[in-house]
Amino acid sequence: xxxxxxxGAEVKKPGExxxxxxxxxxxxxxxxxxxxxxxxxxxxxxxxxIIWPGDSDTRYSPSFQGQxxxxxxxxxxxxxxxxxxxxxxxxxxxxxxxxxxxxxxxFDYWGQGTLVTVSS
Amino acid sequence: DIQMxxxxxxxxxxxxxxxxxxxxxxxxxxxxxxxxxxxxxxxxKLLLYAASRLESGVPSRFSGSGSGTDYTLTISSxxxxxxxxxxxxxxxxxxxxFGQGTKLEIK
Numbered sequence: 001x002x003x004x005x006x007x008g009a010e011v012k013k014p015g016e017x018x019x020x021x022x023x024x025x026x027x028x029x030x031x032x033x034x035x036x037x038x039x040x041x042x043x044x045x046x047x048x049x050i051i052w053p054g055d056s057d058t059r060y061s062p063s064f065q066g067q068x069x070x071x072x073x074x075x076x077x078x079x080x081x082x083x084x085x086x087x088x089x090x091x092x093x094x095x096x097x098x099x100x101x102x103x104x105x106x107f108d109y110w111g112q113g114t115l116v117t118v119s120s
Numbered sequence: 121d122i123q124m125x126x127x128x129x130x131x132x133x134x135x136x137x138x139x140x141x142x143x144x145x146x147x148x149x150x151x152x153x154x155x156x157x158x159x160x161x162x163x164x165k166l167l168l169y170a171a172s173r174l175e176s177g178v179p180s181r182f183s184g185s186g187s188g189t190d191y192t193l194t195i196s197s198x199x200x201x202x203x204x205x206x207x208x209x210x211x212x213x214x215x216x217x218f219g220q221g222t223k224l225e226i227k
Contacts, residue, residue, distance in 0.1 A: 037164075045156075045164065045207055047216040061215035062121075095163055104170070105211040106154040110163035 002026040004034075004096050004111035011117045012086050019082035020114045022096030029077035030054040033099035035107060036070060036081050040092045050099060051079055086118045122146050122210050126219035134227045139195040141222045143208035148188045152212035155184055155193045158221075159204045167206075168193070200226055 007021040022034065035050035049060035053072040060070070072079045079096055094114050097107035123146035133139050143153065151171040156164040166175045168184040171191055181196045195202055203226045208219040 044221045045158075045209075045218040047209075047218065049215075059214070063215070097163075100169075105216065106166060106169045106209065107156075107164075108166050108175070110165070113163055 002098065002109045004098060004109055006094075006096055006111040006114045009115040009117070011119070013120055014086055014088055014118055016086050016118075017082070017084050018086055018116065019080050020094060020116065022079045022081075022111050024077045024079070024098065027098070030074050033102075033105075034072065034079040035097050035099055036068075036079075037095045037097060037107070038064075038092045039095065039113075048081075053077075053079060086116075088118050088120075090116060091118045092116060121215060122149065122213040122217055124208055124210055124217050124219040126206075126208060126222050128222060129220065130223040130225070132225040132227050133198050135198055135200060137198045139198050139202075139224065141193045141206055141208075141224075143186075143191045143193070143219050145189045145191075145210055145212075147213075149210045149212035151187060152210055153184075153186070153191050154209045154211065155182075156207045156209065157202075157204045158207065164207065198226065202226070 003025045005023045030053050033050045036048040038046040048064045049070050051058045051070045051072050053074045069082045096111040098109040100108045125144045127142045153171045154169040155167045158164040172184045183194045205221045205223045
């Protein structure tokens, strides 16, 4: 069974750093792109970027380029999303998801989400 | 970026009704369109892709159609468990973009 299990909720202060994780199982982690999607409170879904865990090739949405870093550790089948300096506007639910293939670039399996709250 | 506009933003319908949600792209996307269902507090779930291909395990009352810039999601006979927010997503251009969502309520 394909599963993506994300790390738990985080409460941080503005300016702090953060790295959240997404562990894949039940499939070959290095054979599928893994992406991140943001959902701000009460709002819709925003595609942030994707990573190929095999070689860490990464693609970002221009809206998120330079604001976050996506990485992966293929040895432990885990992808990461990190911030070096959080802002209140980073408060959101973050989902990781598996991309079906290189040609059908939809997300077919999703993690349960990680809620990030940034507040002073 | 390709802008995706859904209509309506919300709707209320009764069990057994036929429901249609529309998604319009700002440019042609060659049927590179997916639909997701999201229930409160849950991750989105893939329903259809390639505009009309039903994901495995999704009930056949869900269907999709369209071409060019205009696409629809249809629920042929609404069930109580279909209460959710529905999102379209284009995967033709980069970055991938979602519609703003359509909240479906059961009367």
